[in-house]
Amino acid sequence: MALTEDTETTGSSHADDGLVGDASRVTGIDNAVLRMSEAEVAALSQETTDEFGDSKMIINMGPSHPSTHGVLRLMLEMEGETVLRSKPIIGYLHTGxxxxxxxxxxxxxxxxxxxxxxxxxxxxxxxxxxxxxxxxxxxxxxxxxxxxxxxxxxxxxxxxxxxxxxxxxxxxxxxxxxxxxxxxxxxxxxxxxxxxxxxxxxxxxxxxxxxxxxxxxxxxxxxxxxxxxxxxxxxxxxxxxxxxxxxxxxxxxxxxxxxxxxxxxxxxxxxxxxxxxxxxxxxxxxxxxxxxxxxxxxxxxxxxxxxxxxxxxxxxxxxxxxxxxxxxxxxxxxxxxxxxxxxxxxxxxxxxxxxxxxxxxxxxxxxxxxxxxxxxxxxxxxxxxxxxxxxxxxxxxxxxxxxxxxxxxxxxxxxxxxxxxxxxxxxxxxxxxxxxxxxx
Amino acid sequence: MSDVETPDEEPEGVTVEPAPVLHGAPVTVIAGQNVLHATTETYPELLANLQAEGFGQVVDLCGVDYLLGGRPAVPASIETERFEVVVNLLSHVKRERIRVRAQVAEGDSIASIFDLYPGTEAMEREAFDMYGIEFDGHPDLSRILMPENWQGHPLRKDFEVGRIPVQFKAAPRQD
Structure with missing residues (x-):
């Protein structure tokens, strides 16, 4: 079997566990996942002077959106055009x-x-x-x-x-x-x-x-x-x-x-x-x-x-x-x-x-x-x-x-x-x- | 790894002869796969040990409900409870899989392994959603597949399967 790439990837970085990069960005309570329920988001949008001020807002993308490949819904915290935190909301196709x-x-x-x-x-x-x-x-x-x-x-x-x-x-x-x-x-x-x-x-x-x-x-x-x-x-x-x-x-x-x-x-x-x-x-x-x-x-x-x-x-x-x-x-x-x-x-x-x-x-x-x-x-x-x-x-x-x-x-x-x-x-x-x- | 005492009597249904202990936990071999057994107390430490030993990825975590029985063999040293949390781990380095089955009583909670493996966040939410198993220390333990206001946990064995009544009619007369 051809193993041409294998030697390179596993042999190059044996720092501690041989992995490329570190996982600190995704471990612990990171700042990328928007861990909020619907009710919390709804409550936030009612307040005018919240922690978001007026520069941030939460918008929905999906579940019915052509580029979400079906019924994926994303709750996105936006600052202008930039995505800050987000949360994929799933279950729209759940049939048990x-x-x-x-x-x-x-x-x-x-x-x-x-x-x-x-x-x-x-x-x-x-x-x-x-x-x-x-x-x-x-x-x-x-x-x-x-x-x-x-x-x-x-x-x-x-x-x-x-x-x-x-x-x-x-x-x-x-x-x-x-x-x-x-x-x-x-x-x-x-x-x-x-x-x-x-x-x-x-x-x-x-x-x-x-x-x-x-x-x-x-x-x-x-x-x-x-x-x-x-x-x-x-x-x-x-x-x-x-x-x-x-x-x-x-x-x-x-x-x-x-x-x-x-x-x-x-x-x-x-x-x-x-x-x-x-x-x-x-x-x-x-x-x-x-x-x-x-x-x-x-x-x-x-x-x-x-x-x-x-x-x-x-x-x-x-x-x-x-x-x-x-x-x-x-x-x-x-x-x-x-x-x-x-x-x-x-x-x-x-x-x-x-x-x-x-x-x-x-x-x-x-x-x-x-x-x-x-x-x-x-x-x-x-x-x-x-x-x-x-x-x-x-x-x-x-x-x-x-x-x-x-x-x-x-x-x-x-x-x-x-x-x-x-x-x-x-x-x-x-x-x-x-x-x-x-x-x- | 063999410094943990072996159970006095041979666990029933297990064919492994001397000390059925692996990574410090009682082990059974079912269909050629190693299964480690844990209680809610030993579970977090076992998972931390496994991570230290190179099991870098939790590929799967799910709940199982044994209300109606049918439980595959468990060593005698482990007290069985209604629910089990089943974790499938994978070591890319050793090219090896291992499975952990932790017993969780109804209404009891188990430690979340989110801090060790952030990828279990969605899986633990699914187990909570489907079985009502609580994970301590999970950052966002909420329903994931069912609607937020859903009552009950659908994959529990005492959750009824909906049925559509079928009315059988006599065959139409041919005369």
């Missing part, structure tokens, strides 16, 4: 999915979790499936592993292409919005062919995947790569080298490695600060040990680095996808364990037992041994983890999803502190939160 998860069987669970991060649904499905398989102690077939890996990397591409589109839109490169959606749609078309749905696939399930890849998938996937590769070069021309784009992003929303660790930030946010940490390489799951790819690392921890990291991660994902096409093993796409896998459709017509078994698995679900486990994967936004507690029945006693967007949102006040309101838009966009996952 963790509570719902406790009512659904393990087989139905994927339908639930896939709706959390709707831009990268396969990753939450994967984390959930890995957690269930961990408790069941089943080994999934090699082909299923590789199919999962290939689909996830394609999903990482769609998610980052979506970022390219929305990031471009937020920053005024409106044509980029159309290009990003266009390329993403091409990949989604392939997803629809494989899983039946463009999004919310419910494709990766405990025990394997829902269906084998359709005939001719190799041509489709390689065609996608050949299509998108030159388009990425066009993005480079359109944005990366362009002075307006650079002016708009470089040095905006800077964070360092120690602050990222303290705040729990993962994914491109952490890598932009120079930390070479990618679960695919550092704590490998699936078959990431057998493929060759680079972990893209930034230097300055600003919005431009986060943009560049995502753009290059599309290229790395394509590299992995190509290797998956070349090395896809033959065999089963799901585990042949009668406990977990429903019988094939053809058997139901000829065997009463198969019919009963099929019926039982879909009405009662399968039982998972008592225990608890945590499984994490590297999603496009960072570490998505599933903490599962099983009481031995067919529904989880507790299903908690560690959503990267939810944790990454905590960096927003620190990134925006002291910057301009116009930069706040660039910063929200560069953190790339998906509200479905934040609110769950």
């Amino acid at each position: 999915m963790e509570k719902t998860g406790e009512q659904l069987t393990y087989l139905q669970g994927c339908t639930n979790v896939t709706r959390m991060d709707y831009a990268a649904p396969l990753f939450t499905e994967l984390a959930f499936s890995l957690a269930v398989e961990n408790l069941l102690e089943v080994e999934i077939p090699e082909r299923a592993t590789w199919i999962r890996m290939m689909m996830c990397e394609l999903n990482r591409m769609t998610s980052h292409l979506l970022f390219m589109a929305t990031n471009g839109m937020d920053l005024g490169a409106v044509s980029m919005m159309i290009y990003g959606w266009r390329e993403r749609e091409e990949v989604l078309r392939f997803f629809e062919k494989v899983t039946g749905l463009r999004m919310n696939h419910n494709y990766i399930r405990p025990g394997g995947v829902a269906a084998d890849l359709p005939d001719g998938w190799q041509e489709d996937v390689l065609g996608l790569c050949d299509l998108i590769e030159p388009r990425l070069e066009e993005y480079d021309i359109l944005m990366t080298g362009q002075p307006i784009w650079r002016e708009r992003l470089q040095g905006v929303g800077v964070i360092n490695e120690a602050e990222c660790l303290a705040l729990g930030a993962t994914g491109p946010l952490l890598r932009s600060a120079g930390s070479s940490w990618d679960l695919r390489r550092d704590m490998p799951y699936l078959a990431y040990d057998d493929v060759d790819f680079d972990v893209i690392v930034g230097t300055y921890g600003d919005s431009f680095d986060r943009y560049a990291i995502r753009l290059n991660e599309i290229r790395e994902s394509m590299r992995i996808v190509r290797q998956c096409v070349a090395n896809m093993p033959k065999g089963d796409y799901r585990v042949q364990n009668k406990k977990v896998t429903p019988p094939p459709r053809a058997r139901i017509d000829e065997s009463m037992e198969a019919l009963i078994h099929h019926f039982k698995i879909f009405t009662e679900g399968f039982k998972v041994p008592e225990g608890e486990t945590y499984a994490a994967v590297e999603s496009p936004r960072g570490e998505v983890g599933v903490y599962l507690v099983s009481d031995g029945s067919s529904t989880p006693a507790r299903m908690h999803v560690r959503a990267p967007s939810f944790v990454n949102l905590q960096t927003l006040p620190h990134l925006m502190h002291g910057g301009l309101l116009a930069d706040a838009v660039a910063i929200i966009s560069s953190v790339d939160p998906i509200m479905g996952e934040v609110d769950r």
